[in-house]
Amino acid sequence: MKKLLISFFVSLCFFSLAFSFDFGLNIQNYTSFLKQDESQTFVQSNTASLWASQRAETYEAAGSGSYTFNYVKTVDTNLIDRGIFDLDYLYYTRFLSFEDQVVDTLDVQVGRFFTNNVNTYVFNSKLDGLKAEASLNNLSFGAQILYTGLLLNKTSPIKMSVGDSENTDNFGSKRIIYSAYALFDEFVSRQNAHFEFVGQNDLNAYEDDSLDSYYLSLGLNGSIIPSLGYNLDSVYELVNSDQVEQYVLIDGKLQLAVPSVKGQFSAGGVFSFALQDSDFGFQAITEKPLSFVDSSIMARNVQSLLLAANFNFTSFFSLSTKLQSYIDKKLGSGDEAAYKGTELGLICNLIPTSDFSVSISGGVLFLDKNAVVEEGSATAFKVSLAASIFI
Amino acid sequence: MKSCVLKKKLIVLLCIPLMFLGYIYTQDASYFSDIIESDAISWEQASFLILAGGDFLPEDIKPRDAWDELLSTYWFSNVPERESRITVAEFCGIATKTLDYKGGLFYSLFKNNRYAFRDLRFKAIVPAHLDPQAKLKGLDALSITERLMEEVEKVALKNKEMEVSE
Numbered sequence: 001m002k003k004l005l006i007s008f009f010v011s012l013c014f015f016s017l018a019f020s021f022d023f024g025l026n027i028q029n030y031t032s033f034l035k036q037d038e039s040q041t042f043v044q045s046n047t048a049s050l051w052a053s054q055r056a057e058t059y060e061a062a063g064s065g066s067y068t069f070n071y072v073k074t075v076d077t078n079l080i081d082r083g084i085f086d087l088d089y090l091y092y093t094r095f096l097s098f099e100d101q102v103v104d105t106l107d108v109q110v111g112r113f114f115t116n117n118v119n120t121y122v123f124n125s126k127l128d129g130l131k132a133e134a135s136l137n138n139l140s141f142g143a144q145i146l147y148t149g150l151l152l153n154k155t156s157p158i159k160m161s162v163g164d165s166e167n168t169d170n171f172g173s174k175r176i177i178y179s180a181y182a183l184f185d186e187f188v189s190r191q192n193a194h195f196e197f198v199g200q201n202d203l204n205a206y207e208d209d210s211l212d213s214y215y216l217s218l219g220l221n222g223s224i225i226p227s228l229g230y231n232l233d234s235v236y237e238l239v240n241s242d243q244v245e246q247y248v249l250i251d252g253k254l255q256l257a258v259p260s261v262k263g264q265f266s267a268g269g270v271f272s273f274a275l276q277d278s279d280f281g282f283q284a285i286t287e288k289p290l291s292f293v294d295s296s297i298m299a300r301n302v303q304s305l306l307l308a309a310n311f312n313f314t315s316f317f318s319l320s321t322k323l324q325s326y327i328d329k330k331l332g333s334g335d336e337a338a339y340k341g342t343e344l345g346l347i348c349n350l351i352p353t354s355d356f357s358v359s360i361s362g363g364v365l366f367l368d369k370n371a372v373v374e375e376g377s378a379t380a381f382k383v384s385l386a387a388s389i390f391i
Numbered sequence: 392m393k394s395c396v397l398k399k400k401l402i403v404l405l406c407i408p409l410m411f412l413g414y415i416y417t418q419d420a421s422y423f424s425d426i427i428e429s430d431a432i433s434w435e436q437a438s439f440l441i442l443a444g445g446d447f448l449p450e451d452i453k454p455r456d457a458w459d460e461l462l463s464t465y466w467f468s469n470v471p472e473r474e475s476r477i478t479v480a481e482f483c484g485i486a487t488k489t490l491d492y493k494g495g496l497f498y499s500l501f502k503n504n505r506y507a508f509r510d511l512r513f514k515a516i517v518p519a520h521l522d523p524q525a526k527l528k529g530l531d532a533l534s535i536t537e538r539l540m541e542e543v544e545k546v547a548l549k550n551k552e553m554e555v556s557e
Contacts, residue, residue, distance in 0.1 A: 055522040
């Protein structure tokens with residue numbers, strides 16, 4: 001591992017000097033403490049990322065590799081992870097612009113890069129592949145084709161099937177993701193819309209555990225009056241495993257900007273439901289937890305109602321707070337209680353200079369007494385501190 | 392009282408680019424238009440732009456004198472060729488030193504081009520699309536100099552206000 005790191009560092013320095021790349025080192029510490037039921041978990045994760053980039057008018061080339069090691073302490077165990085070396089991103093982007101042609105601009109990106117579907121509910125991760133986006137006046141359209149099997153198993157967020165979770169290979173689940181989308185900016189009186197198709201096919205050789213899924217998204221956002229905006233996203237999912245299942249996810253939000261307090265207040269909800277009898281809801285390619293305290297709370301298993309406030313006091317100091325309630329996906333059908341609990345969360349971001357940033361987050365989850373398992377605590381809380389220094 | 396201070400601030404901030412442009416236009420107009428139209432400005436052109444903008448030079452000075460003035464600071468360990476093209480990071484380096492910009496931790500410690508560029512990009516003084524090693528266009532150089540002067544002036548005003556309130 002040491003040899004690998006040294007050779008990576010030497011080659012990065014060589015290429016940086018030889019081709020006049022800009023390069024640097026970012027060091028990040030993430031520390032969190034979670035108290036849930038009888039368990040207490042302390043996690044410390046330290047990451048050093050070495051990056052290099054070069055940008056010109058017509059292209060951008062960038063790469064970053066990182067080394068992360070973790071320390072995890074629970075009530076009865078201490079675990080020191082020896083660490084993992086990973087490639088964060090390595091891509092080349094070509095920016096093309098045209099005059100009097102079918103499109104005004106065309107950007108093509110190839111390699112490993114951070115990408116997502118338009119509303120981020122289907123996938124949002126670093127992935128390997130190709131992405132192209134073209135624009136013509138207020139219309140943008142693009143396509144991407146991505147492969148998940150080159151991500152390391154330890155860091156891959158693709159856990160869609162039982163086979164994915166039980167995979168012990170060095171590399172993560174092998175799936176191919178493809179998407180095509182169109183964005184209509186201000187198509188009518190300051191209203192924006194997007195339409196997207198995403199497909200995902202299982203290339204793993206798991207027996208009887210193949211899972212393909214297809215998604216159709218439609219989103220609208222814009223302003224109702226100058227200070228009041230809305231955002232509405234809907235996704236229809238078709239899952240093809242041992243049987244065909246269909247799900248729908250709807251995310252709606254109203255946002256009120258109040259410039260006098262440099263704030264934005266929002267209210268909304270995330271709802272998912274199955275179009276057949278099922279215990280589960282919408283299944284994304286990369287799952288996005290709704291709760292800060294309990295990462296198992298996702299749109300897949302609950303409905304959620306949200307009240308939030310974001311304040312950007314200065315260019316370097318922002319504060320956001322939220323009150324989010326979780327409701328059983330089947331709205332308490334059968335013996336289960338409908339109401340699961342409410343979470344109060346706070347995030348404070350401070351980026352005073354270009355050299356470092358600090359983010360402090362805290363959350364308390366008040367569970368309903370009917371949702372607590374026997375002898376469990378009705379209150380769970382988590383605090384975290386993320387500090388980064390950019391050298 | 393607060394609105395009066397804000398008005399004063401606004402007037403000062405509006406005056407900076409006007410003073411800057413006014414000063415520049417009293418100089419050799421063709422030399423200045425050469426800078427503006429250039430796709431890659433030279434060290435001499437850069438030094439003229441920054442020193443003239445920072446009001447460090449008398450009105451009738453020649454571009455060559457601006458370069459000599461910059462050399463007299465002994466900031467360079469390796470003196471660049473006068474006509475060689477300056478990079479974005481190098482421009483940020485001499486601009487921040489000349490205008491006595493107070494930057495972040497690493498800039499304060501090392502005072503080098505790398506951290507000068509990073510600080511100015513963080514404050515949106517340098518446009519995000521510019522690479523530190525790229526050659527600098529005249530228009531970009533003018534825009535960076537104006538914004539940096541505004542930033543330095545803003546900090547100076549803030550410090551004055553704090554001194555008064557103390």
